[in-house]
Amino acid sequence: MSSTTTRSASAHPSGARIAVTGLTKRFLTPSGSAFTALRDVTFSVEPGQFCAIVGPTGCGKSTTLGMVAGLDRASAGSVEVGGHEVQGVTRGVSFMFQADALLPWKTVLHNVMLGPILNHTSKKDAAAKARDWLRRVGLAGFEDHYTHQLSGGMRKRVAMAAALINEPAILLMDEPFGALDVQTKAIMQTELIGLWEELRPTVLFITHDLDEAVALADRVIVMTAGPGAVKASYDIDLPRPRGAVQELRYDQRFLEIQHHIWQSLKDEVERAYARDAAVPA
Amino acid sequence: MRTTTAPTRTDETGDTRFAAADKAASTAARRLRWRRRGLVWLARLAFVGFIVGGWQFCTGWTPNGSSTPLVDPFFFGRPSLVWQRTIELFRDGTSYGSFWFDIFTTMHEAVYGFFCGAVAGIVLGVVLGQSAFLADVIGPFIKMVNAIPRIVLGSIFIVAFGVGSTPKILLAAVLVFFVVFFNAFQGVREVDRNIVANARVLGGSSLQIVRHVTVPSALTWITASLHTAFGFAIVGALVGEVLGAQRGLGLIIRTSQNRFDPNGVFACMLVIAVITLGAEFLIGLVEKRLLSWRPVDQSTWSGV
Ligand SMILES: Nc1ncnc2c1ncn2[C@@H]1O[C@H](COP(=O)(O)OP(=O)(O)O)[C@@H](O)[C@H]1O
Ligand SMILES: [Mg+2]
Numbered sequence: 001m002s003s004t005t006t007r008s009a010s011a012h013p014s015g016a017r018i019a020v021t022g023l024t025k026r027f028l029t030p031s032g033s034a035f036t037a038l039r040d041v042t043f044s045v046e047p048g049q050f051c052a053i054v055g056p057t058g059c060g061k062s063t064t065l066g067m068v069a070g071l072d073r074a075s076a077g078s079v080e081v082g083g084h085e086v087q088g089v090t091r092g093v094s095f096m097f098q099a100d101a102l103l104p105w106k107t108v109l110h111n112v113m114l115g116p117i118l119n120h121t122s123k124k125d126a127a128a129k130a131r132d133w134l135r136r137v138g139l140a141g142f143e144d145h146y147t148h149q150l151s152g153g154m155r156k157r158v159a160m161a162a163a164l165i166n167e168p169a170i171l172l173m174d175e176p177f178g179a180l181d182v183q184t185k186a187i188m189q190t191e192l193i194g195l196w197e198e199l200r201p202t203v204l205f206i207t208h209d210l211d212e213a214v215a216l217a218d219r220v221i222v223m224t225a226g227p228g229a230v231k232a233s234y235d236i237d238l239p240r241p242r243g244a245v246q247e248l249r250y251d252q253r254f255l256e257i258q259h260h261i262w263q264s265l266k267d268e269v270e271r272a273y274a275r276d277a278a279v280p281a
Numbered sequence: 282m283r284t285t286t287a288p289t290r291t292d293e294t295g296d297t298r299f300a301a302a303d304k305a306a307s308t309a310a311r312r313l314r315w316r317r318r319g320l321v322w323l324a325r326l327a328f329v330g331f332i333v334g335g336w337q338f339c340t341g342w343t344p345n346g347s348s349t350p351l352v353d354p355f356f357f358g359r360p361s362l363v364w365q366r367t368i369e370l371f372r373d374g375t376s377y378g379s380f381w382f383d384i385f386t387t388m389h390e391a392v393y394g395f396f397c398g399a400v401a402g403i404v405l406g407v408v409l410g411q412s413a414f415l416a417d418v419i420g421p422f423i424k425m426v427n428a429i430p431r432i433v434l435g436s437i438f439i440v441a442f443g444v445g446s447t448p449k450i451l452l453a454a455v456l457v458f459f460v461v462f463f464n465a466f467q468g469v470r471e472v473d474r475n476i477v478a479n480a481r482v483l484g485g486s487s488l489q490i491v492r493h494v495t496v497p498s499a500l501t502w503i504t505a506s507l508h509t510a511f512g513f514a515i516v517g518a519l520v521g522e523v524l525g526a527q528r529g530l531g532l533i534i535r536t537s538q539n540r541f542d543p544n545g546v547f548a549c550m551l552v553i554a555v556i557t558l559g560a561e562f563l564i565g566l567v568e569k570r571l572l573s574w575r576p577v578d579q580s581t582w583s584g585v
Contacts, residue, residue, distance in 0.1 A: 069482050089481050101479035105497045105574040114493065118485040146574045166483060 013048020015202030016082030016092065016169035018068060020044065023077035025063050037063050039227040040077070045219070048200040052213035054265055055223030055231075056272030061206045064228070065172050068204060069093050081170060094163035096176040100155045102147045108134065108158050109143035115166040133161040137191065153184040157191070164195060171196075173205045177212070189216060189245040197241060210265060214238075214258045215245045222264050225272035232264050333360045358543035367548040375533055384552060386529040387518050390446050394453020395514035402458045402510075403503060406465025407496060411487075416466075427459050431517070435524050444525045453517030457510045464506035468499030501575075504568040511560045515553060 025038040038060040045051040053061050066072040068079050070090040079086040081093070094115070095101070102111050109130050116126035134140055137157040147155055156177065163171060176192075177185045193216060196203060207213050213220045214236055222231045236257060238248070248254050340354040354362065370380045377383070409416040434455060438448035472495050480490050522531020530549050537545030 066478075069478075071478050071481065089484075091484070093482050095479050095482045097475050097479070099475055101473070101475040103476060103494065103497070105500070105572075107574075114480070115483045118480065118483050118489050118493070148576050162483075172482075 013200040013202070014167065014169060015048040015200060017047050017080075018045040018170065018202060018204065019080040020064070020068065021078050021080070023064065023067060023079065024075050025060065025067065025072070026075045036227040039229050041223075041228060041230055042077075043221055043230050043233065045202050045204060047202055049219060050196060050203045050205065050217045051219045051221065052205045052207060052217035053221045053223060054207060054210055054213045054261075055228060056225045056265075056269045057208065058272065058276075059223045059226050059268070060228030061223060062174050065095075065174050065204060065206060068170075069095060069172055090170070092166075092169040094166055094168035094171050096159055096163050096171070096173045098175040098178040100147070100159045102155060102158055102162070104147050106146075107143065108139065108145050108147065108150070111147065111158055112161045112165055115162060119166065129165055130161070133165045134158075136195070137161045151184075152180055153188060156180065156184075156188050160188075160192065160195070164199065164201075167199065168201050171201045171203045173203065175206055175208065178207070178209075185212075186244070186246045190243075192216070193242065193245070210258060210262055211249060212245075214254060214261065215242070215248050220261055222261065222268065225268045225275065231268065232261075234261050336360055354543075355541070356543060358547045362544040363547040363551065366542075366544040367551055370533075370545070370548055375536070377528060377532070380533075383529050383533055384556070386446065386526075387515070387522065387531065387553075388556065390449040390518040390521070390529070391453055391511075391514040393446075394450045394517055395457050395511055397450065398454035398457025398514065399461050399507065399510060401454065402461030402506075403465045405458075406462045406503075407469050407491065407499065410466045410469025410499070411491065411495065423462070431456060432520060432524075435517075435521050439521070439525045444527055449518045449521030449526070449529070449531075452521045453514040456513040456517040460510045460513055461503065461506050464502045465499055468502030469495055471502070472498045500571055504564075504571055507564050507568070508561060511564060512557060515557055519553070 021042050023038055023041040024036070026034045026036050029035045041060075041064060043051075053064070055061055063072065067074050068081070068086065068090065070079075070086045070088055070093075081090050103114070106114070109127065112130035112133055113123075113126040116129055117123070121129070131140075131143065134143060137160055139154060139157050139161070142150065142154065147158065150158065159176070177188050180188060189212060203217075205213070205216060210220075217236055220234045220236060222233070223229065224231045234257070238251070238253060238257070242248055336352075336357075337360045339352040340350050340357060340359040343350050374380050375383065409419060431452065435448070435452045438451045442448040442451070476494055476498070477490060480494050485493065518529070519531040519534070522529040523535050524531075526532045530553060534546050534549045537543070537549070
């Protein structure tokens with residue numbers, strides 16, 4: 001794969017700064033009362049930084065991401081991206097979800113072309129760019145396949161190419177590798193890091209896998225069990241380039257950091273579990 | 282432990298050693314498919330033979346001590362007579378003129394009605410499926426119109442537009458519209474929200490999302506409805522013609538009915554069946570083209 005050899009460790013960050021201030025989100029429950037999913041969330045991510053958010057299920061991670069993307073409106077507080085307050089869909093953002101958002105009726109090539117096409121790039125240029133990106137994620141030769149003909153890992157690569165082709169200033173990832181098997185997951189993580197080190201967008205990466213967060217990120221934010229709030233933030237001082245994710249798991253420093261953050265996350269996971277278990281099904 | 286920074290792709294592309302085995306397996310699979318198809322056709326022919334043969338037999342066989350056959354062909358027709366009548370219709374025409382012109386008239390009305398109804402159904406289905414507000418406003422009215430018995434609508438159209446082809450086209454269009462509309466609406470509602478969110482984030486405008494995401498996604502639903510819809514278009518044209526017309530298959534059916542000629546009615550039904558099967562085939566081709574991306578194993582069931 002070319003991504004591991006062409007990485008330049010000191011690429012200029014092309015990312016934008018994300019500043020989330022006092023973000024609160026309430027939902028209307030079916031019974032008509034308000035339910036607070038997020039309470040007063042404040043954090044910021046520096047340009048080109050890889051920031052992971054961990055927290056128990058249902059603490060509002062996806063909700064936070066949706067508001068950074070501008071897909072959803074905040075009940076209170078604000079999100080600023082690149083110095084501008086988010087109103088409507090944020091420009092220069094790409095998203096990657098756990099379930100892949102690929103179009104089953106388009107070929108791999110046309111799926112990757114979608115970003116440029118939606119931004120009014122000519123078909124020819126979009127196709128050339130998409131071919132280049134498919135090569136970069138190791139899928140040259142699969143241009144004319146449909147997504148149902150690909151394995152889970154290959155679909156993730158298509159999604160990655162489709163997300164990065166617009167050269168986003170911000171990459172939002174919502175448990176992107178959550179549905180993959182362990183080996184594929186490790187390979188995809190390594191590839192993601194390779195591409196990120198090359199392009200240096202600002203990344204906001206949601207996961208419930210603390211190992212993944214520590215292995216990939218510059219900073220890990222721990223959120224409290226619902227209503228979600230920022231509990232703590234940890235700088236990960238593992239040197240870059242970090243190389244293969246599987247290797248990193250045996251690194252002494254990695255284990256120390258992982259253990260340290262887990263002390264904080266554990267309480268929240270237990271609280272979330274106790275609360276879910278107490279609610280009659 | 283070995284580092285895996287550069288995974289190779291042999292696991293995904295397969296190994297050349299197995300190419301021969303792959304080829305043999307695919308030949309065997311293809312043969313099996315042809316065999317199955319042959320069996321299906323054989324069973325179909327047997328089924329038709331059973332029905333038509335039984336009908337022919339029952340309208341010809343006279344039980345002991347009875348003056349008329351078991352089933353009286355005067356009321357119920359007879360396959361051999363139906364066939365004879367069909368040939369007569371094509372050869373001699375009717376009292377109104379060439380039979381071909383009647384077929385053309387009905388087809389013309391059905392096809393126009395089909396297109397108008399389908400286009401209206403798709404457009405309104407997509408628009409209302411997109412906008413919850415519009416759906417809430419217009420929904421009850423659509424349900425109301427849908428509740429009106431179609432035959433009443435036919436009468437209204439004939440009174441309003443005379444006995445020309447306009448009321449038949451309208452009636453066919455209305456029938457088609459509701460089938461297509463409800464499917465298109467549902468299809469748009471079923472669009473994957475993740476995909477829409479993704480397209481929006483990538484910079485898609487509402488119109489682009491309709492074009493690249495919503496409509497293609499709803500197409501599975503829409504094309505499925507088109508099969509039924511063409512049948513409805515024919516029904517609309519025929520019912521309109523039976524209610525009042527100057528030409529068309531519906532008129533021939535009605536004249537035959539008035540002359541106690543069940544064979545004439547059946548002859549028209551035969552022609553209609555052939556037309557509908559032909560249209561079904563064409564729609565199937567269009568569907569296959571539009572939905573060529575779908576996994577193949579689904580289409581083995583498309584005979585149903
Ligand atoms: N559209 C919605 N309407 C009502 N409640 C919602 C909605 N979206 C999310 N929630 C609730 O908000 C909380 C946070 O959800 P989410 O952000 O998806 O959590 P997670 O951290 O697992 O991604 C959950 O309790 C969820 O039930
Ligand atoms: Mg989530």
